[in-house]
Each structure stands twice: as structure tokens, then as C-alpha cells.
Amino acid sequence: MALPDGLIVIAKRECPTCTLVEPLLARLGDGGDRVTVLVQDDPAYAAGMPGAVFDSTLEQSFRLGIEFVPTLIRMRGGREVARTHGWHRVDWQDISGQPTLGADLPPLRPGCASKTLEPGIAEALQLRYGSTGLTARNVTLGDAEDPMEACFDRGWTDGLPVVPPTPERVLRMLAGTTRAPGEVLGLVPPDLAPCTVEKVAINAVMAGCKPEYMPLVLAAVEAALIDEFGMHGVLCTTMFCGPLVIVNGPLGRAVGVNSGVNALGQGHRANASIGRALQLVIRNVGGGRPGEVDRSTLGTPGKYSFCFAENEIPEWEPLHVQRGFAREASTVTLFAGEGVQGVVDQKSRTPESLAKSFAACLRVVDHPKLAMVGDALLVVSPDHCRVFLEAGWSKARLLDELTRLLTVPGEQLVAGADGIAEGIPAALAGKPIPKFRPGGLLIVRAGGGAGLFSAIIAGWAASGPVGSIPVTKEITA
Amino acid sequence: MTASLVLLDPTSERSPVARALSVRPPSLRGMAVAVLDISKARGNVFLDRVAELLAAQGVTVNRYRKPTFTRPAPTALRQQIAAENQLVIEGLAD
Numbered sequence: 039m040a041l042p043d044g045l046i047v048i049a050k051r052e053c054p055t056c057t058l059v060e061p062l063l064a065r066l067g068d069g070g071d072r073v074t075v076l077v078q079d080d081p082a083y084a085a086g087m088p089g090a091v092f093d094s095t096l097e098q099s100f101r102l103g104i105e106f107v108p109t110l111i112r113m114r115g116g117r118e119v120a121r122t123h124g125w126h127r128v129d130w131q132d133i134s135g136q137p138t139l140g141a142d143l144p145p146l147r148p149g150c151a152s153k154t155l156e157p158g159i160a161e162a163l164q165l166r167y168g169s170t171g172l173t174a175r176n177v178t179l180g181d182a183e184d185p186m187e188a189c190f191d192r193g194w195t196d197g198l199p200v201v202p203p204t205p206e207r208v209l210r211m212l213a214g215t216t217r218a219p220g221e222v223l224g225l226v227p228p229d230l231a232p233c234t235v236e237k238v239a240i241n242a243v244m245a246g247c248k249p250e251y252m253p254l255v256l257a258a259v260e261a262a263l264i265d266e267f268g269m270h271g272v273l274c275t276t277m278f279c280g281p282l283v284i285v286n287g288p289l290g291r292a293v294g295v296n297s298g299v300n301a302l303g304q305g306h307r308a309n310a311s312i313g314r315a316l317q318l319v320i321r322n323v324g325g326g327r328p329g330e331v332d333r334s335t336l337g338t339p340g341k342y343s344f345c346f347a348e349n350e351i352p353e354w355e356p357l358h359v360q361r362g363f364a365r366e367a368s369t370v371t372l373f374a375g376e377g378v379q380g381v382v383d384q385k386s387r388t389p390e391s392l393a394k395s396f397a398a399c400l401r402v403v404d405h406p407k408l409a410m411v412g413d414a415l416l417v418v419s420p421d422h423c424r425v426f427l428e429a430g431w432s433k434a435r436l437l438d439e440l441t442r443l444l445t446v447p448g449e450q451l452v453a454g455a456d457g458i459a460e461g462i463p464a465a466l467a468g469k470p471i472p473k474f475r476p477g478g479l480l481i482v483r484a485g486g487g488a489g490l491f492s493a494i495i496a497g498w499a500a501s502g503p504v505g506s507i508p509v510t511k512e513i514t515a
Numbered sequence: 516m517t518a519s520l521v522l523l524d525p526t527s528e529r530s531p532v533a534r535a536l537s538v539r540p541p542s543l544r545g546m547a548v549a550v551l552d553i554s555k556a557r558g559n560v561f562l563d564r565v566a567e568l569l570a571a572q573g574v575t576v577n578r579y580r581k582p583t584f585t586r587p588a589p590t591a592l593r594q595q596i597a598a599e600n601q602l603v604i605e606g607l608a609d
Contacts, residue, residue, distance in 0.1 A: 175524040177532050185520055192534075194525050203523045231527030240525040322525040 044072030214249030226324035282375030287368030299486030313345030413497030
């Protein structure tokens with residue numbers, strides 16, 4: 039329907055301000071203007087006026103970009119020349135050219151939201167009449183197909199049900215980022231397939247993300263594509279690891295990434311779905327499926343999803359600051375992590391004793407007689423952290439102490455020592471051998487407020503330039 | 516029945532939407548073949564002859580029968596067929 043010159047009013051019965059102005063509409067044409075009234079919800083509104091049109095599909099309201107009702111528009115020569123919304127008496131008088139219009143009404147009444155913007159309707163209108171920027175292939179399900187089962191049948195899931203990625207849901211997800219759907223983030227291993235923001239959004243829908251998680255998911259995917267992280271190797275190794283996402287900074291707190299009680303466990307949508315979205319991107323876009331290129335002998339439950347935030351406090355430098363970012367920046371750090379090994383020490387009340395406990399437990403990462411093969415992430419609980427804080431130990435001091443405690447004479451570790459064939463090369467006997475490569479031990483603070491327990495998450499036993507180096511990416515948009 | 520639902524493809528789109536048929540084996544040698552009678556009238560006449568021809572080629576033939584053609588095969592039967600065979604031949608009509 040081409041809109042004629044003259045005045046156009048867009049209204050809905052549900053809006054009290056639209057009801058307020060309804061009696062004026064018949065007068066709008068007194069100056070000779072043609073008046074069109076587009077009604078969004080009730081054909082009885084302004085009934086009897088020749089120019090009243092029930093915009094049942096909301097197409098006209100959508101095409102006019104209506105955000106509020108009532109909206110008054112003047113068209114001249116096929117173009118819009120004036121617009122106001124709500125009831126602003128002076129504006130209505132100016133645009134209609136009738137200086138006494140609504141003289142008995144209050145000078146100002148705000149309008150209501152246009153029906154076109156209601157949840158569920160906005161995306162449907164954008165799909166039907168707008169330009170979405172979506173280019174992913176449409177997969178039409180059979181009439182009798184259950185959408186959840188259809189996603190399993192097509193090999194799109196990690197073994198758990200996914201949210202079926204309808205175009206409406208994907209559009210809502212894309213509203214969580216300012217980045218264009220067609221922007222390519224990089225090539226996802228193992229297939230080295232180009233990954234667009236749209237593909238990330240589709241997989242984020244399936245993982246159960248909210249749109250507000252999109253910037254975090256995008257940063258996690260981009261981090262996984264940084265060459266140093268070695269995502270191809272992390273995926274295809276016969277060892278255990280998967281990409282663990284550690285969130286730092288205010289954005290993680292804003293969207294509710296858990297850093298407290300049960301931080302490494304289940305029960306928080308952000309933790310569960312952000313880590314899962316990354317894994318689904320690897321699976322679906324990259325083609326990384328277990329038993330195919332993913333050759334892990336045993337795997338680890340974290341390969342479904344592994345994401346948590348550091349429980350940051352002013353006294354301990356958070357991970358992203360240690361890694362060169364501003365404290366107020368928000369980041370994701372990816373670590374090729376295995377499972378969670380608990381550290382139970384309920385008796386140490388001095389930092390020296392507790393550091394020795396940590397060192398003793400860290401020594402068994404990969405194997406007690408292996409050194410500098412796998413990195414490790416030490417997750418210090420608040421109760422354990424307090425022991426260090428009360429003694430004035432910074433995170434850096436703890437790291438220095440652990441590095442010292444974890445350096446042992448090579449002869450203790452060489453192959454064959456202690457009757458164990460596994461071990462480091464005999465040539466290293468007589469030399470001090472650190473457990474971890476420089477930069478290979480990360481420390482974060484997380485967990486609930488009660489419990490003298492910390493955790494060790496071993497890294498891939500091919501850490502460093504040979505395999506995977508932890509990477510940090512700032513979360514932007 | 517609701518209208519067909521459209522989903523957006525989450526993959527790299529390197530595979531066709533429709534699932535491909537399983538690859539035809541180059542030979543039946545050494546394979547176990549299930550012959551499944553769905554209990555439709557006289558289906559067994561056809562399947563008996565198929566089984567006879569396969570056996571003559573030295574193929575291991577295992578016979579199964581659905582309780583009724585009106586319902587899908589019971590889960591236990593499907594699992595048994597999948598566990599004991601590489602191929603299945605099913606008579607669909609009388």
C-alpha cells in the first residue's frame with residue numbers, strides 16, 4: 039500500500055493516549071488534508087473515518103519505523119516531511135496546520151510502545167518485511183519432525199538437547215552484539231571453515247545463551263582462533279583437554295557468570311551456555327566431532343562446557359591484569375584444561391604451609407615425574423586465599439613460592455628413578471628442574487565463601503609453543 | 516499439524532541438508548545380513564527366497580520378525596538386529 043500525501047496517524051486502542059486523541063482524528067482533515075489512520079490492534083478504532091485502515095499485519099507500521107503510538111506524520115510529494123509521537127499539542131497543531139486542535143486537551147501526554155516492537159513480534163516483522171542480514175542455509179523440518187529430535191538427527195548436538203535455532207531466535211541473539219552478522223571471525227579448526235558472527239549466534243542459541251552473552255561468546259571464539267592457543271591440537275589430541283573459558287572484569291559480573299558457590303559446577307546459565315556455545319562452534323562450524331578428528335582417549339566432562347569467572351578482590355591481582363589488561367577491562371582467557379583435582383587442606387594457617395600443600399598437589403599434574411609438559415591452573419578458594427591475605431602474600435608472591443617449591447633435582451625425575459619407567463631424560467640428572475614452564479602456572483581466585491579447599495585444573499600435556507599457550511582476549515561488542 | 520519449522524544451519528554448510536544414504540558395500544562377503552519380516556501377509560514368501568539366495572552366496576543370514584506391521588519394531592529388536600548384523604533387508608509390503 040503506497041501511502042498518500044497528507045496526514046498519517048498510527049495508533050492502537052490499547053494505548054490511553056491514542057484513545058485521548060481519537061475524537062480529534064475526524065477534525066484533522068478540516069484543512070483539506072487527506073487523513074490516513076493506521077490502527078494496529080482494533081478495527082473499531084476511528085471506525086467510520088474513510089481513511090481508517092486496520093494494519094493487521096503491522097507491515098505499514100514496520101515500514102514507517104514506528105516506535106511509539108500515536109505517531110503523526112505529514113507526507114508531501116511522497117516523502118515524509120514532519121513527524122511527532124505521543125500527544126504534543128503544539129506539534130500536532132503545527133503539523134496539522136490547525137492552531138486550535140485539541141485546545142481542551144492537556145499540552146502533553148506521552149504515548150505507548152508501538153505493537154511492532156513487542157517481544158516476538160519485532161523479529162517476525164523483521165524476517166517478513168525487513169532486511170535481516172541472515173545468510174545461513176535454511177533447513178526445513180518435516181511436518182512431523184520434533185525440532186529437538188531433528189537437531190540430534192542432524193548431528194548438531196553435543197549429546198544434550200539444544201534449543202532449535204529458528205530465525206527469530208537467531209535475530210534476537212544477534213541483537214546482543216553490534217557486530218554485523220556477516221563479519222568473519224576467522225577459520226575454525228579442524229575444517230578451517232570460515233566462522234561468521236551469524237554462525238556464532240546460531241550455535242549460541244542452541245547452547246542456551248541469552249543475547250547479552252554474545253560479546254563473551256564472540257570473544258571466546260576469537261580467542262580459540264588465536265594461533266598460540268592451538269585449537270586444532272586441543273581438539274584432536276588423544277589427551278583430555280578442552281577449552282576452559284575464564285572470565286575476568288565487569289562484563290562477566292554483569293551477565294552473571296558465576297565465580298562463587300559451585301563456580302566450577304552446574305547451575306548457572308551463563309557458565310553453562312557460554313562454554314557450551316564455544317564447543318558447539320568447534321563441533322558444528324569447525325567439524326570437530328569426537329571419534330572423528332577429536333581423538334581423545336577419555337575426554338573430560340568439561341568438554342561439554344567449562345566456563346567460570348574469577349572472584350576478583352582488590353588485594354589480589356586478577357588474571358587479566360597479570361596478563362597485561364587494565365583492571366576495568368573485561369576479558370576471556372582460554373586454557374586447554376583437563377578435569378578438576380581437589381586440594382584438601384583444612385589445617386594450614388600459614389602461607390608457608392599452605393603453599394607447600396599446593397606444591398605437593400601440583401607435583402602430580404600429568405605425572406609426578408614429568409616436568410614442563412603440561413601447564414596448570416590453580417583455583418584458590420576464598421578461605422584458602424584468606425590465609426595468604428592475612429599474611430600479606432600477593433598472588434605473585436604465592437606464584438614465586440610455588441615455583442621455588444616445585445623445582446627439584448633432575449635425578450629425582452629421570453626415567454627409571456623410583457622404579458618407574460616414566461620420567462624426564464637421563465641427561466637432566468644433576469640439574470634443577472621446574473615443574474612448569476615459565477608462565478605455565480596460572481592462579482585465579484574462585485569459589486564459595488566456606489571451605490578450605492582449592493582446585494587444580496591440569497593443562498594439556500603439550501603446553502607451551504609445542505601445543506597450546508593460554509590466550510586472553512578482551513570482550514568488546 | 517503445524518506449519519513446517521525452519522531452522523538456520525549451524526554448520527559450515529559443507530554437507531548437503533539431506534542425509535546421504537549409507538555407502539553401498541562393495542561385497543557381501545563376510546557380512547551378516549538381517550532379514551526382517553514385518554509380519555505383513557506373504558512377506559515371508561519373498562523373504563524366504565531372498566534368504567535362500569543370500570545363503571547360497573555364503574552370506575550369514577539372520578531372520579527376525581516384528582510382532583506386527585502396524586507398529587515400529589520394538590526397541591529391543593532394533594538393538595538386537597543392529598548388534599548382530601551389518602546390513603538389514605526389510606519387506607515393506609505384501
